[in-house]
Amino acid sequence: MTTPNIIRIGHGIFYVTDLERSRQFYVDLLGLNVLHESPGALYLRGVEDREWTLKLELAPQAGIKHLAYRVATPADLDALVALAEAEGLPYRWESEQDRPRLLRMQDPFGVPVAFYAESQKYPWLLQSYHLHRGPGLQRIDHINVMSPQVEATLRWYMDRLAFRLSEYTEDDEGRIWAAWIQRRGGVHDLALTNGAGPRLHHFAYWMPDAMSILRACDILAGAKETDAIERGPGRHGISNAFFLYLRDPDGHRIELYTSDYITVDPDFEPIRWHLNDPRRQTLWGAKTPKSWFQEGSRMEAFEGGWVVPQEPALQGLPQHVI
Ligand SMILES: [Fe+2]
Numbered sequence: 156m157t158t159p160n161i162i163r164i165g166h167g168i169f170y171v172t173d174l175e176r177s178r179q180f181y182v183d184l185l186g187l188n189v190l191h192e193s194p195g196a197l198y199l200r201g202v203e204d205r206e207w208t209l210k211l212e213l214a215p216q217a218g219i220k221h222l223a224y225r226v227a228t229p230a231d232l233d234a235l236v237a238l239a240e241a242e243g244l245p246y247r248w249e250s251e252q253d254r255p256r257l258l259r260m261q262d263p264f265g266v267p268v269a270f271y272a273e274s275q276k277y278p279w280l281l282q283s284y285h286l287h288r289g290p291g292l293q294r295i296d297h298i299n300v301m302s303p304q305v306e307a308t309l310r311w312y313m314d315r316l317a318f319r320l321s322e323y324t325e326d327d328e329g330r331i332w333a334a335w336i337q338r339r340g341g342v343h344d345l346a347l348t349n350g351a352g353p354r355l356h357h358f359a360y361w362m363p364d365a366m367s368i369l370r371a372c373d374i375l376a377g378a379k380e381t382d383a384i385e386r387g388p389g390r391h392g393i394s395n396a397f398f399l400y401l402r403d404p405d406g407h408r409i410e411l412y413t414s415d416y417i418t419v420d421p422d423f424e425p426i427r428w429h430l431n432d433p434r435r436q437t438l439w440g441a442k443t444p445k446s447w448f449q450e451g452s453r454m455e456a457f458e459g460g461w462v463v464p465q466e467p468a469l470q471g472l473p474q475h476v477i
Contacts, residue, residue, distance in 0.1 A: 157230075157237070158315070161270070162227055163295075163339040164295060164297060164345065165206070166206070166222075166295070167219065169210070170214035170219070171213060174195065174196075174213045177405070179404075181199055181403070185290065185409075186290060186292060188201070195213040203280075203361075206275070206277070207252065217452065219452050221268060222267065222300075225271060229272045231272060244260055245261050246260040249269070253274050258271070264302060265456075266300060267455050289371070290362065290374060292360040293362055298345055298355065299348055299358075300355060300356060301356045302349065302352050303350070303353075303465040305334060306331045309334045320334060320335070320336055321394075321426070322427075323335070324429070325427055332348075333347060333348045334346070340418055341418065342415040342416065343394070350451065350467055353464070358409055360409070360411060360412065362412060362413040371399060372388060383403070385447060386398075386400040389437045391437065392432070397413050398411065405452075
């Protein structure tokens with residue numbers, strides 16, 4: 156069977172319950188650029204994105220519609236259909252703004268995923284500095300999915316979709332609690348974290364530098380929206396990235412992220428972290444709030460309704476939790 160060539164994480168579609176409140180958060184405060192607007196929907200991008208990367212869709216209940224990857228050619232979509240047929244995974248063809256052929260699938264673990272090869276591109280705004288707003292969110296970077304079966308999910312994405320392992324968290328018994336895997340050559344397009352799921356843990360944008368992340372904090376403080384700040388700013392041990400976690404008005408978690416490293420060197424070797432090494436999550440040793448481990452966004456089921464989260468096979472929290 157041909158292995159599909161996935162280029163990168165491409166977009167997420169979030170169901171939101173108050174589009175104007177979400178616009179205030181994502182556009183007025185965080186400064187994402189509105190590429191398209193239609194009744195009940197906003198299509199947003201960072202200044203380096205040449206396509207929309209986050210769609211906010213008005214809905215009665217909050218959740219995640221799907222998470223989409225860009226593939227190299229239409230033949231890669233055919234390869235994904237062959238994979239779905241071979242493994243009995245549900246799939247159908249859909250379309251979205253600028254993306255006429257979107258292959259909507261459900262992975263074996265219940266995650267609503269989609270794939271597209273063709274997408275209308277637009278001039279980036281990277282050097283249109285006069286149009287930059289807020290802290291300057293630059294480009295889509297990665298997603299993080301809470302998974303009750305991290306190791307099996309990791310193996311499927313590596314074996315079937317040729318994701319490559321960057322870093323992982325392991326306990327004394329050799330059980331994997333979390334993994335960071337990539338197609339694009341950064342640390343990750345997809346992270347898998349042990350927890351009840353599948354649920355979306357977070358959706359991350361790359362930032363120009365650490366100062367822009369501090370500016371995001373200042374902007375939220377000025378707007379008296381500090382309740383949106385859940386964790387950080389800080390520096391991860393895993394990925395070495397400088398980070399900040401925010402919760403949007405519906406509780407969807409957004410990470411602002413910068414300064415990780417490349418993994419394209421052919422001799423790159425995955426980095427192992429022990430589950431109870433506090434530096435893996437915050438290099439400076441700061442504790443992580445319990446909400447960060449326990450809360451996430453539910454995902455839409457293939458036939459509608461919500462995927463019912465399954466309890467994780469691995470139970471318990473690491474020691475450095477408040
Ligand atoms: Fe992340």
